[in-house]
Amino acid sequence: MLVSIYRYNPDTDEKPVMQDVEVELPEDKDLMVLDVLALVKQQDSSVVYRRSCREGVCGSDGMNINGTNGLACITPMSTAVKPGGKLVLRPLPGLPVIRDLVVDMSIFYKQYEKIKPYLINDTSPPAIERLQSPEDRAKLDGLYECILCACCSTNCPSFWWNPDKFIGPAGLLQAYRFLADTRDTADNERLSELDDPFSVFRCRGIMNCVAVCPKGLNPTRAIGHIRSMLIEHGT
Amino acid sequence: MVANVTNLGRSGLFDWVVQRFSAIILATYSLFMLAIFVMNPDMDFEKWSSIFDNNAMRLFSLITLLALCAHAWIGMWTISTDYMTSLQLGKNATFFRIMFQAGCVLLIAVYLLWGIQIFWGN
Numbered sequence: 001m002l003v004s005i006y007r008y009n010p011d012t013d014e015k016p017v018m019q020d021v022e023v024e025l026p027e028d029k030d031l032m033v034l035d036v037l038a039l040v041k042q043q044d045s046s047v048v049y050r051r052s053c054r055e056g057v058c059g060s061d062g063m064n065i066n067g068t069n070g071l072a073c074i075t076p077m078s079t080a081v082k083p084g085g086k087l088v089l090r091p092l093p094g095l096p097v098i099r100d101l102v103v104d105m106s107i108f109y110k111q112y113e114k115i116k117p118y119l120i121n122d123t124s125p126p127a128i129e130r131l132q133s134p135e136d137r138a139k140l141d142g143l144y145e146c147i148l149c150a151c152c153s154t155n156c157p158s159f160w161w162n163p164d165k166f167i168g169p170a171g172l173l174q175a176y177r178f179l180a181d182t183r184d185t186a187d188n189e190r191l192s193e194l195d196d197p198f199s200v201f202r203c204r205g206i207m208n209c210v211a212v213c214p215k216g217l218n219p220t221r222a223i224g225h226i227r228s229m230l231i232e233h234g235t
Numbered sequence: 236m237v238a239n240v241t242n243l244g245r246s247g248l249f250d251w252v253v254q255r256f257s258a259i260i261l262a263t264y265s266l267f268m269l270a271i272f273v274m275n276p277d278m279d280f281e282k283w284s285s286i287f288d289n290n291a292m293r294l295f296s297l298i299t300l301l302a303l304c305a306h307a308w309i310g311m312w313t314i315s316t317d318y319m320t321s322l323q324l325g326k327n328a329t330f331f332r333i334m335f336q337a338g339c340v341l342l343i344a345v346y347l348l349w350g351i352q353i354f355w356g357n
Binding site for chain 1: 237239248250251252316
């Protein structure tokens with residue numbers, strides 16, 4: 001199996017290059033892309049990538065696999081590569097490359113920080129905990145599962161063009177996670193912060209985020225809910 | 236909250252709503268005009284002129300013209316802030332963007348004033 005990897009060290013290289021590496025794959029197993037990367041690293045230890053839990057929970061090995069963003073650890077080779085094809089690995093698009101497949105996610109986290117990703121409740125706390133009905137809790141399903149791998153935001157042209165202004169699908173999914181939470185009392189403040197032409201309204205609804213989310217989440221739907229809340233709030 | 240001074244209504248929601256309402260007006264006017272052409276296969280200057288002598292038609296046309304101007308400005312402003320940023324154009328991006336936006340404003344103002352003159356002039 002031929003693996004083509006994006007190689008770039010900003011300190012020493014003038015420009016990035018694609019390096020081809022030939023890897024022997026076991027015939028009886030459908031390896032994950034991350035396993036193949038480990039085989040590549042056995043041959044060339046200078047290849048740099050992030051990884052941690054290797055089971056789609058930590059979100060650290062988000063990368064562009066044969067043109068599609070995804071988590072290397074839960075993307076099987078059988079779905080990533082067509083029979084007879086080669087595996088092409090590039091860093092997540094739109095973010096500055098630190099080295100090889102490792103990108104600088106500072107701006108992504110800055111956008112996440114902007115939406116105040118924590119519960120705000122100005123009422124006095126009860127003795128034990130703030131209770132929530134099962135129905136209200138169910139409203140958070142499909143929102144809280146986000147692992148912030150950045151596959152969605154780095155697949156979004158609006159985020160490529162205005163990463164400093166558009167919050168991006170990952171941040172907006174989390175914004176709605178707190179707007180939808182009945183224990184949160186800061187809806188008005190949260191919505192006021194989002195009502196500018198960039199933060200939410202740069203979303204064109206092209207659903208690139210939905211297409212690549214490794215957790216099967218739907219940021220476009222969440223953004224639609226935020227828009228509806230903004231309309232209720234602002235009209 | 237991202238600060239802006241050049242978008243139509245200072246608020247993202249306002250622009251979004253105006254863009255959609257103006258789109259409905261533009262679509263309605265287009266269909267209306269299409270119907271007029273279909274119902275008048277032998278359209279000549281006399282007929283065309285009499286259609287626009289009607290005040291309701293002039294008003295509808297003026298509203299459509301205003302909708303077109305608002306729609307165009309929101310669209311062109313969005314395009315300029317998507318494609319004419321420092322990521323694409325470097326440090327002179329702000330200059331080019333403002334020049335482009337000024338050009339759009341001028342063109343839209345000309346269309347608006349010219350349109351009013353055509354519909355309501357002598």
